[in-house]
Amino acid sequence: MKLLKTTLVISISLLLFACGGNDRPKFVKSPIDNLITKYIDRNDFTVILSDMDYKEAEDKYYHKYRILLQKNKPQLTKKQLTDSTAQATDIKIETTNWLEVSPIIFEDHQNDLGMTILSKKDGVLDKNTAPAGANGYVGNPRYGQWQTHSNGSSFWSFYGRYRLMTDLFYGPRYSYGGYYGYGRRDWNTYNRSYRGQGDYYGNKKQYGTNSKTNSNSSWNKKPSSFKSKVRSKVSQSSSNLKSRGYSSRKSYSKTSRSSNRFSSSSSTRGRSGGFGK
Secondary structure (H helix, E strand, O other): OHHHHHHHHHHHHHHHHHHHHHOOOEEOOOHHHHHHHHOOOOOOEEEEEEEEEEEOOOOEEEEEEEEEEEOOOOOOOHHHHOOOOOOOOOEEEEEOOOEEEOHHHHHHOOOOOOEEEEEEEOOEEEOOOEEOOOOOOOOOOOOEEEEEOOOOOEEEEEOHHHOHHHHHHHOOOOOEOOEOOOEHHHHHHHHHHOOOOOOOOOOOOOOOOOOHHHOOOOHHHOOHHHHHHHHHHHHHHHHHHHHOOEEOHHHOOOOOOOOOOOOOOOOOOOOOOOOOO
């Protein structure tokens, strides 16, 4: 009798555990999670979604990432910083191969092409989406300085040694308001109201997949009909997975810490600004 009671208690416990397990969220692992693991010992790195694709014959979705790894800051003079013939030695850029992602991950980031989708600064992870370079490079006097355009607007300019960042973040043919770079007033909006708190695409949604900075990506060279078809398909595939209890880690792992590590003199605090003049 005692043995029967013990067996019954164990059986009920296992049943309750199994039922409770069904309520637990099932997360779809992403290459982004693998990158976090790969660079776990680094305090500072940035991941940019550099390209994306859908292979119809395989019925699979793919991402390609560009990773910026920061090294120790070199001690350079102003002349050395402005030397455009020199190459930066404290920034290492790595580009991944095409990596398969689930429909949920593809849908999460379908508007994020050319954007920073993951960054780690001073050991703190941030999975919020931001214009490339906004979190860590723009506004950081280590890499450049604010300059004034002829119309009085203030914009960010990278030192000659870091000229690669102009093409990397803005695109080789990108020009906003007649100059390269992000405007100071509206960068302040991101820095104060969005950094570490939420996704930011600009006041006119001018950053992301449809931005001119992505004109050379394989995704934006696809016909509009193809991209529209993929958006419809990935939405359906993602919904099917979510109905089975799956989700992505992006939805719960965003940091809530706001950081204002870079100086700014503007008092703009509204959420209406983009990165324009």
